Amino acid sequence: MLLIKLLITLVVTTFAANPSTFPTVEVVGNKFFYTNNGSQFYLRGIAYQQDTSEVRSDSEEVIHFVDPLSDPKVCKRDIPYLKELNTNVLRVYALDVNSDHDECMKALQDADIYVIADLSAPNVSIITDHPTWDLELYKRYTSVIDTMAKYENLLGFFAGNEVITDSTNTECAAFVKAAVRDMKRYIADSGYRKIPVGYSANDDADTRVASADYFSCGELDERADFYENRRVFQFDYPCIFL
Numbered sequence: 001m002l003l004i005k006l007l008i009t010l011v012v013t014t015f016a017a018n019p020s021t022f023p024t025v026e027v028v029g030n031k032f033f034y035t036n037n038g039s040q041f042y043l044r045g046i047a048y049q050q051d052t053s054e055v056r057s058d059s060e061e062v063i064h065f066v067d068p069l070s071d072p073k074v075c076k077r078d079i080p081y082l083k084e085l086n087t088n089v090l091r092v093y094a095l096d097v098n099s100d101h102d103e104c105m106k107a108l109q110d111a112d113i114y115v116i117a118d119l120s121a122p123n124v125s126i127i128t129d130h131p132t133w134d135l136e137l138y139k140r141y142t143s144v145i146d147t148m149a150k151y152e153n154l155l156g157f158f159a160g161n162e163v164i165t166d167s168t169n170t171e172c173a174a175f176v177k178a179a180v181r182d183m184k185r186y187i188a189d190s191g192y193r194k195i196p197v198g199y200s201a202n203d204d205a206d207t208r209v210a211s212a213d214y215f216s217c218g219e220l221d222e223r224a225d226f227y228e229n230r231r232v233f234q235f236d237y238p239c240i241f242l
């Protein structure tokens with residue numbers, strides 16, 4: 001009897017400790033790895049978002065966008081095509097934190113597709129010409145983290161998208177790096193798993209290497225975990241990682 005009880009306890013705790021076998025992905029050093037077996041994870045990414053410029057805008061203050069992971073009909077329609085392209089990562093540029101993402105994230109997980117989500121939105125982002133890192137941005141960024149951190153196929157977050165555009169505005173990099181530091185801290189303090197936080201650069205020949213160096217220097221808890229360059233992402237080469 002005791003043995004059976006013990007066995008049952010063992011079985012229950014085994015399942016409780018391991019509710020899913022879907023492997024999360026982490027950054028160690030300058031590469032991505034599966035956490036289940038330590039194999040390197042190579043990204044084959046697709047940018048997945050309707051262009052916001054095509055979406056109706058009522059006024060300059062309110063920029064509408066379509067959350068690409070909020071409509072299960074749409075994401076489920078697209079998954080077979082994404083699989084056909086051998087995609088294993090989607091990048092989504094703007095999420096609505098009030099939408100439900102469960103169904104699309106589950107469908108993507110079932111298809112072994114991970115997601116990298118931008119923390120900003122078209123109307124709440126670090127602006128090149130007058131950069132800030134303030135409470136409004138902090139709230140937007142942390143709300144996206146709170147919405148997405150629970151998904152095992154969430155691969156990472158971008159703390160900035162093409163904020164530095166050329167050698168005349170590199171000072172805005174400091175604001176993005178502050179965002180990276182604070183979001184890594186927020187993820188740790190909230191008890192979420194170690195989700196990578198990165199920066200997404202434009203393809204400016206004068207600044208791309210220097211900005212990669214800038215985002216990769218410093219202590220582990222303040223530097224970016226990965227660095228994406230528009231050109232390499234678009235052309236489906238492996239991204240540059242820090």
Ligand SMILES: *[C@@H]1O[C@H](CO)[C@@H](O)[C@H](O)[C@H]1NC(C)=O
Nearest residue numbers: 022023034036037038039040
């Ligand atoms: C490690 O796990 C991943 C995800 O399940 C799998 O694709 C990969 O083939 C595994 N690597 C090895 C060496 O078994």
Ligand SMILES: *[C@@H]1O[C@H](CO)[C@@H](O)[C@H](O)[C@H]1NC(C)=O
Nearest residue numbers: 061062063064065121123124
């Ligand atoms: C940004 O846009 C969203 C909807 O697109 C809106 O809910 C939100 O209030 C806007 N935020 C600001 C700061 O304008």
